[in-house]
Amino acid sequence: MAVTIKDVAKMAKVAPSTVSRVIANNPRISEKTKQKVREAMEQLGYHPNFIARSLASQSTRAIGLIMPSSTDVVFQNPFFPTVLRGLSEGAHERHYALHMTTGKTDDEIYEGVVQMVQGGRVDGVILLYSKVEDKVLAFLKDRDFPFVVIGKPFSDEEEITYVDNNNFRAAKEVTEYLIKLGHEQIAFVGGNLNLTVTVERLLGYEKALRDSGIQLVNEYIVHEEFLKEGGQEAVRGLISLKKPPTALVVADDLMALGVLNTLDEMGIRVPEDISIISFNNVLLAEMSRPPLTSVDINIFDLGFESARSLIYRIENPREPVKRIIIPHKIVKRCSCSSPKTEEPQILS
Amino acid sequence: MAVTIKDVAKMAKVAPSTVSRVIANNPRISEKTKQKVREAMEQLGYHPNFIARSLASQSTRAIGLIMPSSTDVVFQNPFFPTVLRGLSEGAHERHYALHMTTGKTDDEIYEGVVQMVQGGRVDGVILLYSKVEDKVLAFLKDRDFPFVVIGKPFSDEEEITYVDNNNFRAAKEVTEYLIKLGHEQIAFVGGNLNLTVTVERLLGYEKALRDSGIQLVNEYIVHEEFLKEGGQEAVRGLISLKKPPTALVVADDLMALGVLNTLDEMGIRVPEDISIISFNNVLLAEMSRPPLTSVDINIFDLGFESARSLIYRIENPREPVKRIIIPHKIVKRCSCSSPKTEEPQILS
DNA sequence: TTGTATGCGTTATCAA
DNA sequence: TTGATAACGCATACAA
Numbered sequence: 001m002a003v004t005i006k007d008v009a010k011m012a013k014v015a016p017s018t019v020s021r022v023i024a025n026n027p028r029i030s031e032k033t034k035q036k037v038r039e040a041m042e043q044l045g046y047h048p049n050f051i052a053r054s055l056a057s058q059s060t061r062a063i064g065l066i067m068p069s070s071t072d073v074v075f076q077n078p079f080f081p082t083v084l085r086g087l088s089e090g091a092h093e094r095h096y097a098l099h100m101t102t103g104k105t106d107d108e109i110y111e112g113v114v115q116m117v118q119g120g121r122v123d124g125v126i127l128l129y130s131k132v133e134d135k136v137l138a139f140l141k142d143r144d145f146p147f148v149v150i151g152k153p154f155s156d157e158e159e160i161t162y163v164d165n166n167n168f169r170a171a172k173e174v175t176e177y178l179i180k181l182g183h184e185q186i187a188f189v190g191g192n193l194n195l196t197v198t199v200e201r202l203l204g205y206e207k208a209l210r211d212s213g214i215q216l217v218n219e220y221i222v223h224e225e226f227l228k229e230g231g232q233e234a235v236r237g238l239i240s241l242k243k244p245p246t247a248l249v250v251a252d253d254l255m256a257l258g259v260l261n262t263l264d265e266m267g268i269r270v271p272e273d274i275s276i277i278s279f280n281n282v283l284l285a286e287m288s289r290p291p292l293t294s295v296d297i298n299i300f301d302l303g304f305e306s307a308r309s310l311i312y313r314i315e316n317p318r319e320p321v322k323r324i325i326i327p328h329k330i331v332k333r334c335s336c337s338s339p340k341t342e343e344p345q346i347l348s
Numbered sequence: 349m350a351v352t353i354k355d356v357a358k359m360a361k362v363a364p365s366t367v368s369r370v371i372a373n374n375p376r377i378s379e380k381t382k383q384k385v386r387e388a389m390e391q392l393g394y395h396p397n398f399i400a401r402s403l404a405s406q407s408t409r410a411i412g413l414i415m416p417s418s419t420d421v422v423f424q425n426p427f428f429p430t431v432l433r434g435l436s437e438g439a440h441e442r443h444y445a446l447h448m449t450t451g452k453t454d455d456e457i458y459e460g461v462v463q464m465v466q467g468g469r470v471d472g473v474i475l476l477y478s479k480v481e482d483k484v485l486a487f488l489k490d491r492d493f494p495f496v497v498i499g500k501p502f503s504d505e506e507e508i509t510y511v512d513n514n515n516f517r518a519a520k521e522v523t524e525y526l527i528k529l530g531h532e533q534i535a536f537v538g539g540n541l542n543l544t545v546t547v548e549r550l551l552g553y554e555k556a557l558r559d560s561g562i563q564l565v566n567e568y569i570v571h572e573e574f575l576k577e578g579g580q581e582a583v584r585g586l587i588s589l590k591k592p593p594t595a596l597v598v599a600d601d602l603m604a605l606g607v608l609n610t611l612d613e614m615g616i617r618v619p620e621d622i623s624i625i626s627f628n629n630v631l632l633a634e635m636s637r638p639p640l641t642s643v644d645i646n647i648f649d650l651g652f653e654s655a656r657s658l659i660y661r662i663e664n665p666r667e668p669v670k671r672i673i674i675p676h677k678i679v680k681r682c683s684c685s686s687p688k689t690e691e692p693q694i695l696s
Numbered sequence: 697t698t699g700t701a702t703g704c705g706t707t708a709t710c711a712a
Numbered sequence: 713t714t715g716a717t718a719a720c721g722c723a724t725a726c727a728a
Binding site: 099112 | 413635637
């Protein structure tokens with residue numbers, strides 16, 4: 001049906017291989033025949049067939065995207081459209097296409113990846129999440145298939161190419177910022193502990209407190225899914241403590257939004273009564289009330305650099321693994337202030 | 349490198365074609381040889397090569413997703429992860445894979461689609477947006493390539509398979525709901541008028557007013573991008589009118605969130621001073637303050653049914669085009685109430 | 697500089 | 713019920 005290399009060859013009165021070379025812009029073809037062939041392509045409306053090309057060259061110029069479980073709430077996170085944008089631009093730049101696989105259960109996802117990889121549908125793969133004991137990652141590593149993970153791998157860090165923020169450091173800075181404001185009762189509201197990002201942020205938080213000689217309080221550390229209901233429980237628990245925190249480090253903007261709501265329902269004001277700082281700096285952060293002070297982790301770049309380094313890896317298979325750290329930045333808005341001094345009216 | 353059909357054939361002592369038939373589960377192969385072949389496949393860890401299969405069978409079992417411009421704010425909308433989920437499940441169900449193409453400019457997107465389609469990378473295509481004068485849609489239609497659009501096509505409605513809500517009706521219902529609550533000064537805050545969804549919702553709003561004998565006011569209709577700043581301007585303008593609206597129909601939850609913020613800054617309470625109703629019912633709607641009354645348009649189903657009907661179209665090319673309308677439902681939360689009776693304190 | 701021939705891993709058409 | 717063999721559309725080693 002479609003016009004092939006042969007049709008072009010016939011029209012330009014050259015061999016199919018010559019046409020192929022013109023497409024590849026092979027320097028050993030004379031400008032004259034190139035011109036001739038290109039004209040024929042133009043006239044016939046020729047477009048190379050990716051599939052045939054892939055089969056012959058054993059490379060698809062497609063990269064596979066592995067998403068977290070579609071049932072997972074993180075999937076609802078505005079984080080995804082943004083990484084996708086970065087990924088897409090990074091891939092586009094080098095003329096790679098994006099191939100997606102999702103699934104409801106971990107097994108479904110795993111099956112999808114196996115199909116995609118073994119089936120030769122893609123040249124490499126990007127993991128859009130990083131969690132403990134990941135079967136998918138183990139498979140990829142075992143097969144020595146090119147891949148990069150967004151986020152810090154849970155283990156074998158030295159043998160895996162990944163793109164991440166320094167979440168440990170970001171969390172530490174954020175906590176120090178709160179401490180500098182005068183807070184000492186600082187709680188941590190995190191998400192799923194299977195995600196390495198949660199772990200890193202928790203560790204950074206703890207380190208900051210320790211460095212400042214502030215006692216860690218077990219009750220100050222809570223973990224809930226990035227859900228509204230989850231946030232509710234966690235926050236109520238925190239506030240009802242005998243000595244409630246005066247500041248909250250929340251691992252995600254969306255979650256912080258939930259926290260904000262719960263606090264509002266309880267009649268607790270932010271930042272007057274309690275300060276909140278969170279992560280990701282998605283659009284939402286500036287649209288909440290009050291606008292959230294949040295760590296901008298440059299989600300777009302996370303995606304962009306992932307695509308880039310995967311492609312580099314695909315095209316230079318023998319190069320050593322790399323680790324790319326995307327810078328972050330605290331964006332100060334209105335959700336943090338110094339703690340109220342205790343019972344100020346008694347003084348004076 | 350990888351184990352092919354030939355290796356399996358050799359091991360099972362049959363011809364490659366037989367192996368191929370076993371894969372296709374051809375009924376004309378004896379159970380005995382099927383068993384034999386399957387064992388060999390198992391032992392060798394055989395996985396069929398999609399690319400080769402695609403080339404031979406002239407079908408990729410992949411569907412292309414065409415996203416709106418990645419620079420567009422709508423891309424930030426939580427709408428996308430959700431349609432993606434639906435799309436993914438719908439495709440997965442029939443063992444189709446997802447192939448994405450994005451781009452910054454319209455031309456970039458167009459180029460991507462042409463490549464994808466002419467290059468034979470996909471069997472069909474889904475447009476994740478619907479706007480006026482779409483070059484991409486024209487191309488697809490012209491080439492008679494299988495596609496479905498999410499949203500109502502701007503023209504040639506009868507010749508295009510699409511999946512949509514009845515946005516006209518939803519907007520009408522919503523407005524009538526407001527009217528029933530006692531509102532008469534109802535404004536419409538919409539997004540980009542190039543998007544058919546905006547147009548439909550606007551028309552529904554107008555129809556409801558007309559049906560109720562309420563005069564349409566030009567100043568009550570504003571259009572802004574789904575952005576914070578946009579919302580700001582629009583809302584301030586509305587409120588500063590001599591006769592400001594008592595209720596707002598907002599075309600999108602995210603936008604409504606922006607509106608909510610602006611109102612809050614201006615010291616205007618929702619729903620006491622002004623009612624708000626919006627569309628899409630994304631997670632955000634229930635996390636805002638106050639929780640938004642919003643039209644649930646079943647985003648997931650929009651995606652799911654799109655995938656399904658595209659696949660149906662691919663596999664039954666001669667069937668007539670179809671139109672699938674996904675039901676919607678108003679989810680009442682706390683952003684609407686009856687208007688304040690004017691100057692109640694003067695009475696009595 | 698260009699053409700010929702072969703292979704990439706399947707499916708599909710004939711025969712047997 | 714099975715086996716040869718020819719496509720599918722392109723890339724590439726080898727010739728010329």
